Amino acid sequence: xxxDTTHTMFGAHSTxxxxxxxxxxxxxxxxxxxxxxGLGRATTRALAHAGARVVVSxxxxxxxxxxxxxxxxxxxDELDLADLASVRTFADRFLRDHPTLDILIANxxxxxxxxxxxxxxxxxQFAINHLGHYALTNLLWPALTAAxxxxxxxxxxxxxxxxxxxxxxxxxxxxxxxxEAYTQSKLANILxxxxxxxxxxxxxxxxxxxxxxxxxxxxxxxxxVEEMVAAGWxxxxxxxxxxxxxxxxxxxxxxxxxxxxxxxxxxxxAYCADCRIVGGDPNESxxxxxxxxxxxxxxxxxxxxxxxxxxx
Numbered sequence: 563x564x565x566d567t568t569h570t571m572f573g574a575h576s577t578x579x580x581x582x583x584x585x586x587x588x589x590x591x592x593x594x595x596x597x598x599x600g601l602g603r604a605t606t607r608a609l610a611h612a613g614a615r616v617v618v619s620x621x622x623x624x625x626x627x628x629x630x631x632x633x634x635x636x637x638x639d640e641l642d643l644a645d646l647a648s649v650r651t652f653a654d655r656f657l658r659d660h661p662t663l664d665i666l667i668a669n670x671x672x673x674x675x676x677x678x679x680x681x682x683x684x685x686x687q688f689a690i691n692h693l694g695h696y697a698l699t700n701l702l703w704p705a706l707t708a709a710x711x712x713x714x715x716x717x718x719x720x721x722x723x724x725x726x727x728x729x730x731x732x733x734x735x736x737x738x739x740x741x742e743a744y745t746q747s748k749l750a751n752i753l754x755x756x757x758x759x760x761x762x763x764x765x766x767x768x769x770x771x772x773x774x775x776x777x778x779x780x781x782x783x784x785x786x787v788e789e790m791v792a793a794g795w796x797x798x799x800x801x802x803x804x805x806x807x808x809x810x811x812x813x814x815x816x817x818x819x820x821x822x823x824x825x826x827x828x829x830x831x832a833y834c835a836d837c838r839i840v841g842g843d844p845n846e847s848x849x850x851x852x853x854x855x856x857x858x859x860x861x862x863x864x865x866x867x868x869x870x871x872x873x874x
Contacts, residue, residue, distance in 0.1 A: 572837035577811040578608035578818040585822055588613035591660050595619045596670025598626035601774055604814035610635040643694025644680035653701035663705035665821045666714045668695035677738040685733040691747035700870040707765040714769040715820045718751040725749040750860055752833055757857035759831035761873050768830035770820040774813040
């Protein structure tokens with residue numbers, strides 16, 4: 563572990579642009595899932611401004627092209643994370659055109675949606691937020707390892723000790739709760755990064771999970787105004803509660819930091835927030851000793867569900 567990763571010059575109010583000030587990403591390739599809206603768009607713009615070639619995956623490519631008009635160094639390609647055939651097709655196209663992948667930011671997601679079944683009956687939040695990104699990472703593995711110093715960033719959320727994986731019913735076939743399904747998927751994002759770093763480090767692939775903080779973006783599209791008012795997020799007029807939310811550029815900072823910071827070259831598997839590590843190795847202060855075994859269990863389950871385990 564490097565010595566200065568829990569205390570950095572950046573913090574909660576830093577923006578993605580601040581993180582990349584002075585960093586030249588020319589010649590490097592990044593994939594940002596959902597990189598055309600909210601946090602993803604801020605991330606894409608920052609990486610492209612720093613010189614990276616950014617491939618933005620989008621379920622609605624026409625919308626993505628419109629949202630990213632005028633941003634140089636960006637290409638848009640179709641990807642539906644809920645459909646493994648779409649994931650495979652996207653990966654095949656990427657590998658055909660790009661020999662290496664330096665940065666993969668698993669940013670796309672859905673939150674607190676009504677009960678929805680995708681693919682072979684999978685619960686949509688677990689499928690889109692976790693399984694789709696798990697499959698994508700496995701299928702892009704040749705390009706990630708070819709980069710020799712690749713980073714994978716899994717965008718999670720603010721972790722709560724009460725979160726759990728419903729191991730005996732991950733698809734909520736016995737009673738659906740939209741928030742339990744969401745937090746399960748976000749815990750899966752954290753555990754995924756933990757195990758990916760373990761198996762990826764020998765190949766030069768390091769992985770991190772991040773909490774971007776509170777940001778009002780299209781992620782809240784499934785929430786009624788009344789629900790957000792009751793939660794104290796906004797008032798009856800839709801005005802955000804003062805001091806509660808970051809801007810999209812501030813929210814994107816931690817994932818950009820995890821993807822590019824030279825100070826993290828010797829790190830991996832950690833959970834990050836406000837541009838610092840807040841949960842790392844389970845044997846160190848701030849780590850969760852149950853994470854490593856749960857991460858291995860989740861990886862095995864994901865491999866079984868998707869039929870993919872290309873990193874082993």
